[in-house]
Amino acid sequence: MTLLSWLRTDLRAELAVQARRPVHGLLVGVAVTLTLVFGYVVPYAGYAAGTTGPPGSDRGLAAMLPAAFLGSATAGTPVFAGALALVLGALVVGSEEGWQTWKTLLLQGTGRVRVYAAKVAVAALGAGALTAASLLAAAAASATVAAAEDAAATWPAAADVVTGLASAWLITGTWAVVGVVLAVLLRSVALPVGLGLVWVLAVQNLLTALAAPLLTEVAEAQRWLPGPNAGSLVHWLGAPASTPGVQDLVGPGHAVAVLGCYLVTLALLGGWVFWRRDVR
Amino acid sequence: MRAARSDTVADRPAVELVGLTKRYGSRTAVDQLDLQVRSGEVLGLLGPNGAGKTTTMQLLLGLARPTSGQVRVLGRRPGPGYLDQVGALLEGPGFYPALSGRANLRALATRAGVPRARVEEVLARVDLTGRAQDRYGRYSLGMKQRLGVAAALLKDPALVVLDEPTNGLDPQGMADMRATVRALAGAGCTVLLSSHLLGEVQQVCDRVAVMAHGRLRTVTTVAELRAQAGVRLRVRASPQAHADRVVADVAGPGPVAAEHAPRVTAALVRAGLEVHEVARVEPSLEEAFLALTGEGTGFPRNENEQEEVGDDAAVVAAH
Numbered sequence: 001m002t003l004l005s006w007l008r009t010d011l012r013a014e015l016a017v018q019a020r021r022p023v024h025g026l027l028v029g030v031a032v033t034l035t036l037v038f039g040y041v042v043p044y045a046g047y048a049a050g051t052t053g054p055p056g057s058d059r060g061l062a063a064m065l066p067a068a069f070l071g072s073a074t075a076g077t078p079v080f081a082g083a084l085a086l087v088l089g090a091l092v093v094g095s096e097e098g099w100q101t102w103k104t105l106l107l108q109g110t111g112r113v114r115v116y117a118a119k120v121a122v123a124a125l126g127a128g129a130l131t132a133a134s135l136l137a138a139a140a141a142s143a144t145v146a147a148a149e150d151a152a153a154t155w156p157a158a159a160d161v162v163t164g165l166a167s168a169w170l171i172t173g174t175w176a177v178v179g180v181v182l183a184v185l186l187r188s189v190a191l192p193v194g195l196g197l198v199w200v201l202a203v204q205n206l207l208t209a210l211a212a213p214l215l216t217e218v219a220e221a222q223r224w225l226p227g228p229n230a231g232s233l234v235h236w237l238g239a240p241a242s243t244p245g246v247q248d249l250v251g252p253g254h255a256v257a258v259l260g261c262y263l264v265t266l267a268l269l270g271g272w273v274f275w276r277r278d279v280r
Numbered sequence: 281m282r283a284a285r286s287d288t289v290a291d292r293p294a295v296e297l298v299g300l301t302k303r304y305g306s307r308t309a310v311d312q313l314d315l316q317v318r319s320g321e322v323l324g325l326l327g328p329n330g331a332g333k334t335t336t337m338q339l340l341l342g343l344a345r346p347t348s349g350q351v352r353v354l355g356r357r358p359g360p361g362y363l364d365q366v367g368a369l370l371e372g373p374g375f376y377p378a379l380s381g382r383a384n385l386r387a388l389a390t391r392a393g394v395p396r397a398r399v400e401e402v403l404a405r406v407d408l409t410g411r412a413q414d415r416y417g418r419y420s421l422g423m424k425q426r427l428g429v430a431a432a433l434l435k436d437p438a439l440v441v442l443d444e445p446t447n448g449l450d451p452q453g454m455a456d457m458r459a460t461v462r463a464l465a466g467a468g469c470t471v472l473l474s475s476h477l478l479g480e481v482q483q484v485c486d487r488v489a490v491m492a493h494g495r496l497r498t499v500t501t502v503a504e505l506r507a508q509a510g511v512r513l514r515v516r517a518s519p520q521a522h523a524d525r526v527v528a529d530v531a532g533p534g535p536v537a538a539e540h541a542p543r544v545t546a547a548l549v550r551a552g553l554e555v556h557e558v559a560r561v562e563p564s565l566e567e568a569f570l571a572l573t574g575e576g577t578g579f580p581r582n583e584n585e586q587e588e589v590g591d592d593a594a595v596v597a598a599h
Binding site: 005008009010012013014016017020021022099100101102103104105106107108109110111276278279 | 338341342343344345360361362363364366367368370371372373374375376377378379383386387388390391392393431432434435
């Protein structure tokens with residue numbers, strides 16, 4: 001299998017199919033909307049009304065200006081953008097079960113590894129698109145706020161923007177791969193999405209808020225779970241610590257290493273299961 | 281359309297299954313299957329539900345892994361390039377519902393490295409060009425099945441595997457499908473198809489492989505399969521009860537060989553019976569199939585017919 005051949009056949013075909021699915025656009029739209037609503041619209045409405053917010057909310061005008069847009073854009077990544085990326089990953093793979101299209105794809109004879117690799121790549125690219133769209137929307141919103149408030153539009157350095165985009169993409173990409181693997185293991189869409197969302201939106205926060213302060217074992221385990229590492233990474237990018245899922249637990253190097261390990265290990269696990277298993 | 285093949289592939293089997301076994305837990309779906317599909321022939325895979333036909337096809341297409349045994353398709357073992365010259369429609373078509381028929385085939389063509397022009401060729405081949413822009417989700421069952429066949433033909437395959445290809449088709453669609461299979465065979469393509477419609481198999485297949493309970497019962501021609509089930513002697517006379525006794529007196533109880541026809545006829549006339557018919561009746565493929573697989577006991581019975589079935593002869597007496 002050459003990379004070029006894979007790009008020209010499997011990946012191209014997979015992109016052509018997934019690009020025509022309206023649901024992916026919907027997911028990107030929801031991610032952008034949530035970023036704007038909770039990163040800019042609600043804080044700006046509060047600011048305009050003179051509300052100070054809860055102690056430590058750190059949602060003043062400064063958080064909405066271009067200099068801080070990376071933090072505002074990525075603040076929701078550990079929770080809602082991650083959850084949306086997980087749904088995207090589950091859809092990319094799990095839908096093939098419902099439509100009974102696995103056999104149609106595999107009968108083209110390019111091989112299971114190539115088919116699966118294209119799926120993972122498209123899920124990761126989708127997560128990247130979701131992340132990039134959120135960053136672009138946040139940048140536009142922060143510029144709008146700066147113009148409205150006649151504040152200085154000081155943008156982060158280009159290298160910082162690239163780092164922020166890559167970090168956020170690593171987080172959403174990891175959750176997208178979690179969705180892929182759950183869909184491979186459970187051979188459906190609904191169950192992977194349900195279980196994934198319960199973990200991302202509920203269990204993860206319960207562990208952080210409830211279990212970790214009570215049990216040192218859980219507190220230590222937090223350092224190796226994807227959620228807390230994602231929260232630490234976006235905190236390092238400037239996301240307000242008051243945002244759900246954002247915390248200052250580990251350094252950025254540790255967070256990147258842990259998330260990268262999850263991404264690679266889970267992708268390989270899903271591929272191994274898919275390669276070994278009979279196709280229905 | 282692929283030109284007729286007369287190259288070296290004609291000398292070797294298109295499909296070779298050796299000791300193929302597939303177990304799911306304690307259930308054996310395919311049991312020590314040895315089968316060769318000759319290059320260029322149309323082989324029908326027959327068997328009742330649960331016989332292992334679809335599992336066999338899944339195994340030879342690499343969609344399922346055998347518990348033991350070997351598979352070789354067009355001289356290749358499973359691995360890279362294994363399905364390069366193989367097209368298949370298995371357990372009904374599966375396509376993306378939101379995409380048109382054409383877009384679905386184009387995506388498959390891209391994946392398989394097939395030129396786009398081939399998509400239009402196969403759409404025309406299954407008479408779907410006029411509806412190619414419609415979403416697959418809006419296709420009728422027959423159109424979906426035809427699109428599945430189009431996908432199977434996309435790579436201009438040397439071997440086509442079709443699992444119940446006429447499912448959901450109306451009579452005209454079934455006739456078209458038979459014509460397609462015959463055209464493939466005429467072009468030198470090897471076809472392996474499974475079907476429950478024995479008449480369909482009878483019309484298009486060179487040989488049939490009969491499976492039951494995961495095992496291969498026989499591989500033979502349709503004519504030989506029917507011959508194996510024996511030949512009926514149908515007697516219609518009045519009064520029928522008297523005729524039955526006469527026939528039993530002449531040929532003895534049980535099966536009646538077809539060569540007894542002259543003696544049976546003479547005895548019926550001597551007895552003063554009104555003889556309407558004494559005829560040799562070949563068993564249908566369905567009857568032969570049921571006898572072979574043990575799924576039935578022999579010929580159909582109704583209030584107007586009686587019959588006995590043996591290894592090589594039978595009698596049917598009717599009013």
